[in-house]
Every structure is written in C-alpha cells, then in structure tokens.
Amino acid sequence: MQQHSRKLVTIITEAVIEKELIATLEKLGVSGYTIADARGKGHRGVRNTGWEHGANIRVEVVCEDSLARTVADCLKERYYENYAMILFVTDVDVLRPEKFTRERGTTP
C-alpha cells in the first residue's frame, strides 16, 4: 500500500452553526467533510441536551497541510470568540491523495 500523508482537521462545535460552518469550509476549498452528532463539555459548559441549541457536532476534514492551516486560522478567527468550538489537527495517511487536494477555483 503506497501511502501519502495528509492532515485530519477535527472540529467540535455547536450544532446550530452547522450550515454556516460547512459553507465556510467549502469556500476554503475542502474536497469533502464528515459530520457526526456529539455532546460534551468545555469552557462554555455542558452541551448535551437533545435539542439543537445544546447539541454539538463533530466535523472532520482531510486535506493538505497548507489547507489545514488555512482552515484552522480561518475558523479560529471567525468562531472561537463567540462559539463553543475546539479544533485539533492529526497526521493521517491516505490511499488516494488526489481525493484530498484543494478544489480548483476556490479562494485560499
């Protein structure tokens, strides 16, 4: 198996901003994303009610190192101050690097 290293950006934040967050990610040119529902606790307190306002989502994006930085910086600057959000980046190996390269014609 010939592998190529990419970055996995994991974002955990409020479910209520899902639509907007996705829009932001696509503007940044991610080739895809995966979302799962989650609950949890952090500096903004416990978030585990069944309904949207208390719920979290867990968003994963596999992309190139450079895009990972862009995403991290952009989200930090846009959301950290006002929303419950954490973000962490992991090194991953992928089989089909071409699947995870920035979409053409998108602003960095």
Added chain:
Amino acid sequence: MQQHSRKLVTIITEAVIEKELIATLEKLGVSGYTIADARGKGHRGVRNTGWEHGANIRVEVVCEDSLARTVADCLKERYYENYAMILFVTDVDVLRPEKFTRERGTTP
C-alpha cells in the same frame, strides 16, 4: 503507562454496505471495530438524508501495521470504484496490545 503503538484505520462510507463491510473486516481478522453514524460530502456528492440510502457510517479499526495495510488495500480494491468511501490511517498508542492483534485462524 507503558504504551505500544498500533494503527487506527478510519473508514467513512455508505451505510448501506455496513453488513458487508463488517463481514470483510472480520474475514481479514480484525480483533474488533467501532461504528458511528455520520453524514458528509465528497466526490460522490452530499450524503446527509435521514434514510439509509443517503447516510454514511464511520468505522474505526485499531490493529497492527501489517493488518492495517491489508485492510486498506483490500477495501481500496473492493469498494473504492463503486462506493462512496474514504479511508485514512493514524498512529495510536494503546495500553493492551494483545487486544489488537490479528485473530487467529484468519486469512491475511
């Protein structure tokens, strides 16, 4: 804490092939797996409808390096062409390595 390094194989694919995928993984001899429901977007478009045909699953397998390669290659060859699927591999440390070694009597 004495740690041992293993591989974490994460697969994101169509919910409809869950049963078959699990069968494949067990044939390959994984000692276990974890599944969560997910939604997302990739080259095969948005997959976020409530019902099975549009839904994704997120499968995790912790195993030895060699098995990780086998799994990755096997899935790539079997599913990549026809199914919405991505796969990435991460280095992880585990406490009980014996839990994550290939099941005996299974074909590599």
Added chain:
Amino acid sequence: MQQHSRKLVTIITEAVIEKELIATLEKLGVSGYTIADARGKGHRGVRNTGWEHGANIRVEVVCEDSLARTVADCLKERYYENYAMILFVTDVDVLRPEKFTRERGTTP
C-alpha cells in the same frame, strides 16, 4: 498558525457507565470531553442493540501528555477488567493550548 501539541485520548466503552466515566474524568481534571454514540464489536462480543445495555459510547479527551497518561492508567485500572472498553492515544496539534490544560484544584 502557531500550533501546540497535545494528546487526544479516545475511549470506547459501554454506554451504561457514561455518567460514572465522566465523573472520573472530571476528577482527574480534564478541561473537557466529547461524547458520541457508537456500536461495535470486541472481545466482549457485539454491542449494537438500540438500547442502552448493548450500546457503546465514544469519548474523546484532548489534554496534556501527563494527564493523558494519568487518564489511561486510571481507566485501565478501574474499568478494563469488568467493562467492555478500549482506549487509544493520538498526537494532535491544537491552536489554543490554554484550553487543554489541567483544571486547577483537581487531584492528579
């Protein structure tokens, strides 16, 4: 993006002990945690029934290396023998290290 490295501790275990596990983690002084529902299979058999007794949870904790060790050791010693549980640790980069440092006034 200036990054800082932390540890991501991922725990997969029985949904029935969620409350107790969280209490333990907070006693150890984690700054937060994220939980998602999951199903799966391991040495204690298949765990995928809809209802609590057969269900799993997937708990993530981002923290400093030292705390990660403490958490791992504590959980191993407390739960491994009697509960379906696995735990693995990954290296992650975070943007706001201060968010992931041990809560003050908590016993290590």
Added chain:
Amino acid sequence: MTALDPVILFFLVGAAAGLARSDLRIPSAIYDFLSIYLLLAIGLKGGVELAQYSLVALLPKMVAVVLLGVVLAATAYPILRRAGRFKRADAASIAAHYGSVSVGTYAVALAYLGSQKVEFESYMTLFLVLLEMPAIIVGVVLARGVTAQTQWGRLLHEVFAGKAIVCLLGGLVIGWIAGGDGLTSINEFFFDLFRGMLALFLLEMGLLCAAQMSALRRYGLFLIVFGVLMPLFAAVLGCGLGHLLGLSPGGTALLAVLAASASYIAAPAAMRISVPEANPSLSLAASLGVTFPFNVTLGIPLYLEMAKWIHRQT
C-alpha cells in the same frame, strides 16, 4: 385551576425529574416529532376556520399584531440595558426572545381555553405566525444597527424557512384548502391525540426547564424578576390591543398569551447566528427557565381573567 390540567402536571413531573437529576430523557427525535406534530396540528386547526375570513379584511389586524411584536422587543431592550445592565448584544437578544412567541405556551393556552369552553377567533394562529418574525429583526437591529454587514437575506430565510413557520403555514394552507370535512380522515391523529402529544411535549419541556436552573442561579435575581414581570406587562399590552381590535374575550386572552410568551426555538437559533456575541444561556434561562413555567401554570389563567375583565369594562 389549570394547575390541575393534566398536561400541566406532565410539565411539573418533567421539571421534578430534571431537578432530581433523573436519567429520564425524551430522545431528540421524539422531541422533534412532537414539535412538528404540534405545529402542524395548530396550523391545521387554524386553517380550517381561516377559510371563513378574507385575508384583506384581516390585514389591519395583522399589521397591528406585527407592530405589537416590534413594540414588545423595543420596550424590553432599554429595560434590560438599564435595569439589567446587560451588554448591548445580550439585551438585544433577550428582547428578541420576548418579542417573539412560544408555540408550546400557545398550545397550552388552546388546551386551557378548550377545557374552559371559551370561544376565540380562529385566525389567532395566523397571529402566532406573524409574531414569530418581527421581534427577531428588531433584536438584530438593536444589536448591530442597520449595517450592510448583517446578512439580512440569510436571516429572513433562516426564520421563514425554519421548521416553526414552515409547519405552521403548511398546516394553515392544508387546513384552509381541505376544510373541515376534508380533514375528517386525519382528525383522530391531529386533533384527538393533540393533548396527549402535548402532555409528552410538556414532560420534555419540564426537563429542559429544570436544566436551566444552574444558569439561572449564575445570572441571578434580575433574570427571574424580568422573566415574570415582562410577560405580565406584555399580557397587558396584548389584552389592550385585543380589546382595541374588537377580539372576543378568548381571542383577547390568546393575544395576551402570544405577547407574554417568549420564544425558545426560532429566536435562539436566529440570534445565535446573527448576534453570536450574545450569550445564549442568558436568554434561554429566562424564557425556558422562568417565563415558560410561569405562563403555563399561572399566567394563562390570569390572562384569561384579564381579558374577561377588560371586556366587562365596556
């Protein structure tokens, strides 16, 4: 006494369970189902009888109601700023919640009027729809001013395409087209089960309400006082306007309920996105933790008395 109305008892049981840190949970899928059901049922019931009226004739009333929403938000804001010493964004967000409406409270009021055999104008549901929006816009303006920076398009879509308005309007249209006879085939489901579904919904509301207590403790007395006095003041306004518009005592009471109720669905979502710097737990603690329980237990019967009283005056 409504306190004896079983649906209210479900709310109290839910709240008690929540305070006892019970592991009782209504799955979110069920909560969504219940609210969709209530919205549709309310819409359907309203739509059936709406057929009797011409929207044109209703127009003046509708405008008046929209203004009511604006006025409520606009009066709440300075109070929150001055008396409450809230940051601009927080004051604006809370004001938006209280200018908007709570469907759960309205549903309880419908059940109460029903059990009290009080008649009311069927187009009240239309007012429910109309009151959802304006206060939210006022809130955003109060927080931001009328900057180009605000994505008004998105905000409007957020609310108009939101679950609440889509289900209410959808129900209204269906009921309006199908008419009473057309709906007989779905009567059992949408009307006979209404109170049972409402009971379960209130059980969950009780749990959600109890979950606000810690936040309430943190933010202290003012929110509690505001959460009780604001609806009373709003109810008076609502009664006055209802009387002015020549509504029946029942209709007047419902308008008072709409005025007194605070949103916990449309407004929170819209505010979180359009005024992110506002602390959402403040507004939820007030509307869910104080105003909702106050309205469903004491408020509604009180507002009905007010409405009856004001009608006796003339």
Added chain:
Amino acid sequence: MTALDPVILFFLVGAAAGLARSDLRIPSAIYDFLSIYLLLAIGLKGGVELAQYSLVALLPKMVAVVLLGVVLAATAYPILRRAGRFKRADAASIAAHYGSVSVGTYAVALAYLGSQKVEFESYMTLFLVLLEMPAIIVGVVLARGVTAQTQWGRLLHEVFAGKAIVCLLGGLVIGWIAGGDGLTSINEFFFDLFRGMLALFLLEMGLLCAAQMSALRRYGLFLIVFGVLMPLFAAVLGCGLGHLLGLSPGGTALLAVLAASASYIAAPAAMRISVPEANPSLSLAASLGVTFPFNVTLGIPLYLEMAKWIHRQT
C-alpha cells in the same frame, strides 16, 4: 380530485419546504417508525380479509402477478438502454426499480379508494408482497447475466429478510390469525391513525422528493419523460391483467397502481449491493423525483378511471 386529499397536500408542503431549502427534517428514527407502521398496518388490514380466501385458489393469480413484475422490468430495460443510452448496469438497476413496487404509493391509493368508497379485493396486499421481489432478480440478471459470481443467497436474504417484506408478511400473518375481532383492541392505533401517519410520511416523502431535483437537473430530460411514461404504460398493463384476472374495478386500479409504482426502498438497497457499479442517484431521481409525485397526484385517480373504463367495456 385527489389534489385536495389532505394527505397529498402534506406531500406538496414537504416538497415545497424542500425546494425552499427549509431546515424542516423528519428525524430518521421517525421516518423508520412511520414506514414500519404503514407496512404493518397495510399487512394487518390485508391479513384480516385474506382469511376469506384459500391461497390455493389464488395461486394462478399470484403467478400472473409475479410474471407482471418480470415483464415490467424486462420491458423497461431495452427502453433505458436504447432510448436512454444508459450503461448496462444503470439500465438494469432502473428497470428493477420500476418492476418492483412502492408501498407509499400503495398506501396513498388505499386512502384514495377509501375516500372514493371503491371496493377492492383484500388479497391485493398479497400482490404487493409478491411484486417486491421478482423485478429485483431480473435487474441483477440483466446487469450480470446468470453468473455464479452473484451471491444469490445473500440477495434473496437481503430482500426477504428486509424490513419491507418482514413487516408486510408479519402484518398479514397476524391479521390472518387474529381476524377482524381479534384486532379490535388495536384498531384505533393501526387503522384510525393510518391516514394521519400517512400524512406525516408523505411530508417526509416530499422533502426526499425535493432533494432529488438537483440530480434530475443533472441527468436531464429523459429520466423525467421515462418517469412519467413508464408508469402510464405499466398501469395499462396492470389494468389489462387485473381485468383478465377478473378483479373488481377497485382491485384492477390497485394492480395498476402497483405496476405503475417504482420502488425506493427494497430495490435501491438490493441494487446498491448486487449491482454496485450502477449509479444509485439515477434510479432514485426517477422513482422518487418523478414517478412517486406523478403517481400520488395525477396517476392514482387516472388509473382508477382507466380501471372503471375497462370494466365498462365488457
């Protein structure tokens, strides 16, 4: 006009909400619940009356119906290949969808016949079960040929042990054993609520249907034309066969509906696994995006007219 049947209005509201990109969602747990409910209720109703018939006497009819499913898939395939220029796998997969049946469409037809007070043979539900399977097998054969490579065992299990058939058969058996009196205790739940549940189900179907529009735009006109003409052609076949089998007008109409309806549950799942190289969005766009809405709004009343007309001929 069915367009006025409220359950259809729910479908239209759902579709409108979807096109308006509303955030209205029926949680998947509720969608599953609703389809299980509908399948069981249809099965129960069928089973109760099935008791009157001897399966042996029905056997010839049953065989004929199975053949109908085969014929439908077999005729759709060449059309899709030639006129539609579809790849072999895609043509086979779509053909399988149209040879199989849609329970949602059948449920709407039942509701329509009910409101039209049209009688029909109770064993129609049995035909619904019988039609689920054959076209799927034909589809796989068309795509693969009869290779050993296909895991027929798995395919059969996939469909027979699938939710749809288990619930329908389960309901049939229960209704058959318990009989009408035996079921009185669960009448309220399974029969009185049927249309209400169907209404909610159709609301979700509307949302799912709207979600197909982008795919439709991509795959262009042919799918739309096919999605309208194929059911019409199938309905004619169904009417003919129904008449031939001596069914009542109502029964004939239902057989036409079964023929005209396209699967969106059993077939997609089976095809995705047995013919993975077929593009699933093609078949779903046609069956969910075109044929389902066409059938529930215009098709069903039309097929009933056809059935009545054909009976007047003799």
Added chain:
Amino acid sequence: MTALDPVILFFLVGAAAGLARSDLRIPSAIYDFLSIYLLLAIGLKGGVELAQYSLVALLPKMVAVVLLGVVLAATAYPILRRAGRFKRADAASIAAHYGSVSVGTYAVALAYLGSQKVEFESYMTLFLVLLEMPAIIVGVVLARGVTAQTQWGRLLHEVFAGKAIVCLLGGLVIGWIAGGDGLTSINEFFFDLFRGMLALFLLEMGLLCAAQMSALRRYGLFLIVFGVLMPLFAAVLGCGLGHLLGLSPGGTALLAVLAASASYIAAPAAMRISVPEANPSLSLAASLGVTFPFNVTLGIPLYLEMAKWIHRQT
C-alpha cells in the same frame, strides 16, 4: 388462548424476524418512546383508581410486597450458586433480576386481563413500583456484603431517579391528582392507543429476545431451565401472597405475574454499575431470552388459572 392475542403475535413476529437475521430494527428513539409511553400509561391508569384507597390502609400490603421481592431474590441466589455453579457476582446479579419486575410483562398481563374481562385491584401498579427496587439491593448485598465500599447513595439514586420509577410514579401522581374526569382529554392517547403501542413494543422485544439466543446457546441448558422454573415458583409464591392479602383473583394473578417476571431495564443498569464483575449477558439471556417469552405466551394465562383455582379452594 393468549397465543392468539394479537399483541403476542407481534412478539412472535419480532422474534421470528430476529432469528431470520432480518434487518428490521425499531430505532432506539422509538423504543425509548414506547417504554416511556407504557410506563406513563400504566402509571396514569393506576393513579386514577388509586384515589379511592388510603395509602395507610394499603401499608401492610405494601410491606408484604416488598418482602416478596426480597424473598424471591434471596431464594434464587442459593439455587444459582449451588445448582447453577455460578460465580457469586453472577448469581447475585441474576437473583436481583428475578426478584425485580418487568413492566413489559405486566403490560401484557393487563392487556390479557382486559380481554378476559377480569377485574383487579387498581393499586397493583403501586406494587409494580415497590417491587422494582428491593431485589436490586439484595442482589448488591449478596454480591458485596454490606461494605461501606458500595456507594449506596448512588445506587438508590440510580434506581429511584431511573426512567422506570420516575415515569411510573409520575403517572401515578398525575392520575391520582387529575382523576378519571381530568384525564378524559388524554384518554385517546394514553388508553385507546395502549395496546397498539404495546404491540410495537413487543415487536422490538421479540427482536431483542432473538438476539439473546447465541448467548443462551453459550451458557447452556441450566439458564433455560432456571428461566422457566424460577417464574413458575415465583408465581406460586405470588399467588399465595395475593390470596393471603385477600386480593381478587385478578389481583392475585397480577401479583403472580409481578413475582414471575424478571427485570431487563432497572436491574441490568443497576447491576452493571454496582456489581460490574457480574457478566451482564448471563442475566439478560435468562430474563429476556427465556423468562420474558415464557411469561407472555404461556405464563400469564397459567398464572390466572392458578389464581382462580386458589380462590376456589376457599
């Protein structure tokens, strides 16, 4: 014959589907909803009639019932240790399951008595609540002894604040306060739909039961024998006590059912946390895989006969 009671047929269909490895699943949200509904409905029904009784007068009976729970667990334990050769923890855990009660079984019994037109004392529901707890405590004591180490506080909270007791008690209180007339508005929902909801619940129970088969095969014959003989023995005790307490035949039968039923909700959760070293699949295999199906199919009618017989003796 209950075997013909449709709700039981749903259980059998579910079990069959499970054994056929069908992909039929009742979403967990729906399962939670159904159990909450059943618990509330049972509580409500009990509460309405409880109003007639003075709790003081019932006190002796209540004490006796609590003792029954203790005795059942205490007798099961040595049998499991000696005859079953189970580890201490496992024996204690299983004993706790059989000393406690199953609401699903109780619901089926209510339905059965209803269809058999057999009267019973309304306070039976109170006994259901009372029997939930004691055996669990006994189980923990048997496994641990009375060590300080056990977190009794947490255990008590775990059970008392658990879904089961909160909903049952909540229902009782609401029904007791509101009374029969007060509940008319929610009758359709909580009483008319009861058997339909129970039917769906039993469908899922069938699936869960089938899922225990592999475990049963592993743990072998003893569990099966125990899972049938223990309820029979418990039922005899229950009948005896019922008769002793001067209950009607119906009430006696229900007490026998409570005694014979094995918990699969409260006990598993409590044991998993307080006696973690006990293997949970052992107790679930017995209570879900053997005792539940035995009780709902053969047990309940048998216990009713026992109860009638014992009353004829005097």
